[in-house]
Amino acid sequence: MDAATPDRRLRLSEIHEHNRDSGSYWVYRGDRVYDITDWIPSHPGGDVILRAVGGSVEPYWNIFSIHQKQEVLDILEQYFIGKIDPRDLVDGRAPAGQIDDPFKSDPERDVGLKVLTPRPCNAETPTRDLASFITPDRTFYVRNHLWVPDLGKGEKHRLTIEMMDGSEVEYSVADLRDKFTAHTITATLQCSGNRRAHMTAGARQTNGLQWGVGGISNAEWTGVLLRDLLAAAGLPVDDPPDDVKHALFAGAEAYGASIPIEKATDRRGDVLLAYEMNGKPLSRDHGFPLRVIVPGHVAARSVKWVNKITLSGEESTSQWQRRDYKCFGPNEGKSPDWDAAVSIQEVPVQSAVTSVDEVYGLEEDAVVLQGYAFSGGGRRIVRVDVSPDNGKTWQQAQILENDAKGHKAWAWSHWRIAFAKHEVDKVFLVKAVDESYNTQPDSFEPHYNFKGNLTSGWHRVSAP
Amino acid sequence: MDAATPDRRLRLSEIHEHNRDSGSYWVYRGDRVYDITDWIPSHPGGDVILRAVGGSVEPYWNIFSIHQKQEVLDILEQYFIGKIDPRDLVDGRAPAGQIDDPFKSDPERDVGLKVLTPRPCNAETPTRDLASFITPDRTFYVRNHLWVPDLGKGEKHRLTIEMMDGSEVEYSVADLRDKFTAHTITATLQCSGNRRAHMTAGARQTNGLQWGVGGISNAEWTGVLLRDLLAAAGLPVDDPPDDVKHALFAGAEAYGASIPIEKATDRRGDVLLAYEMNGKPLSRDHGFPLRVIVPGHVAARSVKWVNKITLSGEESTSQWQRRDYKCFGPNEGKSPDWDAAVSIQEVPVQSAVTSVDEVYGLEEDAVVLQGYAFSGGGRRIVRVDVSPDNGKTWQQAQILENDAKGHKAWAWSHWRIAFAKHEVDKVFLVKAVDESYNTQPDSFEPHYNFKGNLTSGWHRVSAP
Incomplete structure (x- = not known):
């Protein structure tokens, strides 16, 4: 590791070489450069940090907003090694073209979708399709928190189930199709922000994307029951031990969320690992090759591109579990007691x-x-x-x-x-x-x- | 059976002799007398009709309001045999003292209760006791639809469980205590009419007792799980056959109601046949010696003095299941589409x-x-x-x-x-x-x- 030398000037081309294929990992923020090699094993968000190395952390921090606080900046500063050479800066910053686009491999989308943000893609179902009981795949509303992972033909994708004792079982999607009974349910997914624009109009400004009535869609989902998977992995699903309280889901793009074990194991709860939507393989925007469907719960728990299920005594520590998907009282300002509010699971009428x-x-x-x-x-x-x-x-x-x-x-x-x-x-x-x-x-x-x-x-x- | 002879005049003393201990059963309504011996096997409400024989049907029809329609009067008129002798009438009716009081064996009650009607007893918990987490037995709100049955020391009381194939199992309360594991839960019961007075004040006149905030109380209930009883009777409780849809409860005073089989068999549903309230045997007003507790549901399903549980493909046909405990739209008048509304089960926040x-x-x-x-x-x-x-x-x-x-x-x-x-x-x-x-x-x-x-x-x- 290079020592911190405030006067050192680094060319962008040199920074780009310290990417995920190299042995040492650099990032920059503004014009300041950091060697985060030693920090990577400690990153709470895991390996997703490797997407940023060799370039700017900023497009990622705009997505993972949990980074935007002083204590994170303080950690980063410990790894400062110098500034970007002024010859590579435009208006004091690296030019946009130099910043890797995390969304460059996102799929093409139906032009009928009402796009709220293109990157990550957030788009409402068009009005005409809200009138059909089953929403067509191409105009099912899209709520992406991050980029769409490119998992090729899905053959290499694996679902790992980690039990409380640390033991793991791993399946390919083909394994799931072959080894477990398929189930089909019809389930509506609704973004917690659906109709948020109405609250803004009817009350006051709200944080977040201003969805109208189209942040909701309905489809037929086919896959295997989470209950069956957990039973096969050895969990006594009718009476789980008291220390098993949550099922945590992680997606290939770094998203994470969890649901209570009672829902995960409920015979009538119908929680699926789905590989088909409306009778066809999932599309990339909706989780190809595998996603969770937690019917009756807020869609934020139906994790897409799921590759890991972990049983735990605690909820997922992701910002989407501990922060974003909660409600607060009308008396609470923008610094509420995050932990006092319960994570949204079942949604109201x-x-x-x-x-x-x-x-x-x-x-x-x-x-x-x-x-x-x-x-x-x-x-x-x-x-x-x-x-x-x-x-x-x-x-x-x-x-x-x-x-x-x-x-x-x-x-x-x-x-x-x-x-x-x-x-x-x-x-x-x-x-x-x-x-x-x-x-x-x-x-x-x-x-x-x-x-x-x-x-x-x-x-x-x-x-x- | 005596032939209908409109001019026949009958003394009250003679009518009284045609009581449940006789072989032929007479009742009167106003000054008209009926021999209903042949009708009794057809009575939809069962044997409770025998309480009225030898006297007036009117105190019962005031309770079982389902009788107050023309088709019931038409049936009764088929059994007309004559009028009460004018010598026994006061202002054209049998004197009140001649009418048997169905409530004469009701228990004494705490004077702190806020009585809405004494017969049947309907009374709110006094305000001071609403502040205690566990409501004392003596001031737990009382919602009686009928009289309180006098079941002595409870030793002769039996609970019969009737399965779909007609087979029956019968238990005494001592059997339930001895043969099954006891469970204790803390459950709030709330009358569907709780706070009805607020709707009347805030909107328009409503039918029914005008409860304030005291039609709700909370207690610790101890008893056996309905799930365990049904399992012992042979029902595969984790996956009941599709034709088993409801568990029907009948009380010794003629009340009846039902709950969906999913609630009855839910491992986490905690439906009890309770014999204790707050650590002591139930009091008479709260169902001695045995009542159902359906936690999380409207209290009207927690049948008191329960003596029969029947598995069925249909809801209970009682007026309390099919009529009284439903809600309608603000557009619906007093002759709503009764069947279109769903029976109240779980209650709202x-x-x-x-x-x-x-x-x-x-x-x-x-x-x-x-x-x-x-x-x-x-x-x-x-x-x-x-x-x-x-x-x-x-x-x-x-x-x-x-x-x-x-x-x-x-x-x-x-x-x-x-x-x-x-x-x-x-x-x-x-x-x-x-x-x-x-x-x-x-x-x-x-x-x-x-x-x-x-x-x-x-x-x-x-x-x-």
């Missing part, structure tokens, strides 16, 4: 209007509304109330039948209602009720959380 | 203020609020938000720790919060959030249901 159409009839003109309703935990939607006049009166929508597969109601319900034009007065409202008779809050401000997670206040749309 | 106390301090006067919060399905309460100023600002209450027993959070949480006097402005509001991040609706009118069931709009209380 939700509904939204996806289309408002004027229909010109022979007898009377009408307005037809369509939308979806969904609740977590497999709780079936039993009623959807729609007001054509900003809450003065309510009518019940027709809930459309579906042929969803699974032990519980893991799939959304579509609904439809028609109003005579004369009944309609300015603003439509919609709210749903699930089989536990939970319902949605009326408004946004009293339920404000600065992250805008799990927005579920009544959807309000203007009449045409 | 709920909270209420139980006391508001002014505290005079050395530095500043304060107001301390206490209350409870609870959610169905074993979903833990994770946050209680209280506004001291009618919703302008919110603060989080302290949720008190408890040592509830059971696989899930079946018990209420108590909470407490103090406001400086200057923060307080007119109206306090409270709302809770459970671990599925479901919350309570803001208001009442949009969630109005004419039965006033499952009222869960924010509790609003005036500041002192």
Whole structure:
């Protein structure tokens, strides 16, 4: 390791040589260069750090926002070795073209998706496809936290299951297909940020991507039951030991999350390691060749490109488990008590209007509304109330039948209602009720959380 | 059977002789007398009809309100045999003293209970006892639909379990204690009408008893697991056959209800046949010698004085399953589509203020609020938000720790919060959030249901 010599000037070409194929690993941030070779074994996020070596940490730190605090900067400074040679800087920084693009191997996508951010890709399902019970693969909403890993044809991909005693079992996707019974369920995935834009509009600014009603989609998933895998690995799944509390999932791109062991082992919980979506192999954006599906829970637990399952007494330590996917009280500012809030698992009852159409009839003109309703935990939607006049009166929508597969109601319900034009007065409202008779809050401000997670206040749309 | 002779006049003393100890059974309604001997085997409610014979059906029909429709009157008229002799009538009716009192053997009760109706007894837990985590037996809220059966010392009481093939197993309470493992859980029971008075005040008139905040209590229950009983009777409890869909419960006083088989057999569902409450044998008002406890579900499914469990493909046909314990939309009048609404099982998230106390301090006067919060399905309460100023600002209450027993959070949480006097402005509001991040609706009118069931709009209380 080179000693810290503040006056040393390093060319970008030299930094690039200290990449993952070299024996010593350099990174830069701004114009400051660090040799992090000795730090790598201590990195809490594991090997993913190797993606950054030989270049800038900044595109990664923009994604892994957990780095953006003083204590991380202090650690990095311990490995300072010099500055980038001014001849290689433009406006004091390495030119963008010199910074490796983590997203360069992302797949091409359907142009119909409503893109919120291209890198990482976050995109809503287009309105027309929200009306179909099964969302087509190409327009299923995309919520990527990082780049899409390129796992080739998936033949080399392995799923490792690590038990509490450290013992491991490893499977290829072909093994999973061959050695375990396949199961198919119909499950809706919903981003915790779905409808966040409504909380911002109805209350105050929220952190995070401003999703409309399209951060939700529904598909048929085929794969093997996590319960079966854990049983084969030796866990007494009907009565796990008290110290086994969580199943942790890690994805090939470095994402991580966990679910309680009760859900992982529930006979009626239907947690899958899925290799097919809508009857075909998963597409790359949706986790090829293997992803977790945790039906009834927030989609953030349905880890894509999964390569490791670990049983543990603790939740995943990832920022997506301990930070991002939590809700706080309306009284809490942007430095809440992170640990006091519980990680989002099951989601609350939700509904939204996806289309408002004027229909010109022979007898009377009408307005037809369509939308979806969904609740977590497999709780079936039993009623959807729609007001054509900003809450003065309510009518019940027709809930459309579906042929969803699974032990519980893991799939959304579509609904439809028609109003005579004369009944309609300015603003439509919609709210749903699930089989536990939970319902949605009326408004946004009293339920404000600065992250805008799990927005579920009544959807309000203007009449045409 | 006597032929119908409209001019026949019958003395009350003669009618009284046609009681359950006789071979032929007469009843009267108003001044009209009926010989219902031939009808008894067809009575949908079973043998309970024998309680009325030899006297008036009216006190029973006031309880079993399902009789109050024309088709029932038409059936009764087929058995008309004459009128009561005018010498025995006062103002055209049999005198009240002549009508048997179904409640005459009801137990004595604590004078602290807030009585809504004495016969059948319906009474709220007094405010001071709502503040204790475990509600004392004597002031646990009472919700009786009928009379309290007098089952002596309980030695003759039997629990019969009827399987799908008609086979039966029968146990005494001593058998249950001796032959099965005892389990203790802490479970809150809540009447579906709890806080109904708030819906009436906040929206419109509702049918049913106008409960305040005291239609809820919490106790430790000890008994045997329904799952264990069903397993012993031969049901494969981990994977019941598809045709077994419900477990039906019947009580000795004629009440009946049912729960889905999934709850009945869930390893973590903790459904008990309880013989102890707070460490002592059940009291008569709470089901002595045996009652069902279905934690996380509406209390109407926790059948008292249970003497029969039946496995079935259908829900209980009782009015309490098919009618009374359902919710309807705000658009539905008093003749709703009864079958379209689902029976209440798990209850939604709920909270209420139980006391508001002014505290005079050395530095500043304060107001301390206490209350409870609870959610169905074993979903833990994770946050209680209280506004001291009618919703302008919110603060989080302290949720008190408890040592509830059971696989899930079946018990209420108590909470407490103090406001400086200057923060307080007119109206306090409270709302809770459970671990599925479901919350309570803001208001009442949009969630109005004419039965006033499952009222869960924010509790609003005036500041002192």
